[in-house]
Amino acid sequence: MISKNSSLKSSIGGGGRYDDLAGVFGLKGVSGVGISFGADRIYDVMEELKLFPAGAAKGTQVLFCYFDEASQKYCLPLVKKIRDEGIAAEIYPSPEKMKKQLKYANDKKIPFVIVAGDNEMQSGKLAFKDMESGDQKELSIEEIISVLK
Numbered sequence: 398m399i400s401k402n403s404s405l406k407s408s409i410g411g412g413g414r415y416d417d418l419a420g421v422f423g424l425k426g427v428s429g430v431g432i433s434f435g436a437d438r439i440y441d442v443m444e445e446l447k448l449f450p451a452g453a454a455k456g457t458q459v460l461f462c463y464f465d466e467a468s469q470k471y472c473l474p475l476v477k478k479i480r481d482e483g484i485a486a487e488i489y490p491s492p493e494k495m496k497k498q499l500k501y502a503n504d505k506k507i508p509f510v511i512v513a514g515d516n517e518m519q520s521g522k523l524a525f526k527d528m529e530s531g532d533q534k535e536l537s538i539e540e541i542i543s544v545l546k
Contacts, residue, residue, distance in 0.1 A: 407438060408435075408438075409434060409435055409438045409439050409442060410432065410433065410434045410435065411432070411433055412430065412431050412432030412433060413430070413431065414428060414429075414430050415428060415429045415430065415431060416428050455485065456485065456505065456506065456507070457485045457486065457487045457505065457507045458484050458485045458486065458507070458508060458509060458545055459479065459484065459485075459486045459487075459507065459508075459509040459510065459511055459541075459545060460486070460487050460488070460489060460498070460501070460502045460505075460507045460509070460510050460511070461475065461476055461486065461487065461488040461489065461510075461511050461513065462489050462495060462498040462499065462502075462510055462511065462512045462513070463488075463489070463492060463512070463513045463514065464492060464495070464513075464514040464515075465492050465514075466492060467515075467518070468492075468513045468514050468515070468517070468518060469488070469492060471513055471517075471518050472488055472511075472513050473488065475511070475513075475523075475538050476488045478538055478542070479538070479541070479542060479545070482542050482545075482546065484542065484545045484546070487507070489501065495512070498510075499528075502528055503528060507528065508527070508528055508529060509525065509526065509527060509528060509545065510525075510526045510528055511523045511524065511525055511526075511541065512524035512526065520535070521537060522535040522536060522537055523535070523536060523537070523538065523541065525540075525541050525544070
């Protein structure tokens, strides 16, 4: 049952015809049409109807950090492998200083970080860091997936 204050009683979109819309820009006699959706309202309705998949509220579990373009390319198939296992993973968007990448993980409350550089690419073992405890281990991607599941 939907409560009296339900967001389902409000519209989630709107639109219409707007006569002489372009007139405000100096183009007299040209009408327009438009449509819009209220993202906040759509979110509220989906939440009320429990339409979000289980676990959708869970954020990124692991962030891939790297030192240069070569290690970034090395990380891309690893990110896919982790995501294919149903684990929410991100890769930092650009080769910034490691301190900045780790700060990003802390700010977003990402619990684990995987660091890849020259040593990790050669050994096949990645630096896997627990951001809460500070513990860091050298693990294969398969071992990391096992820990994260």
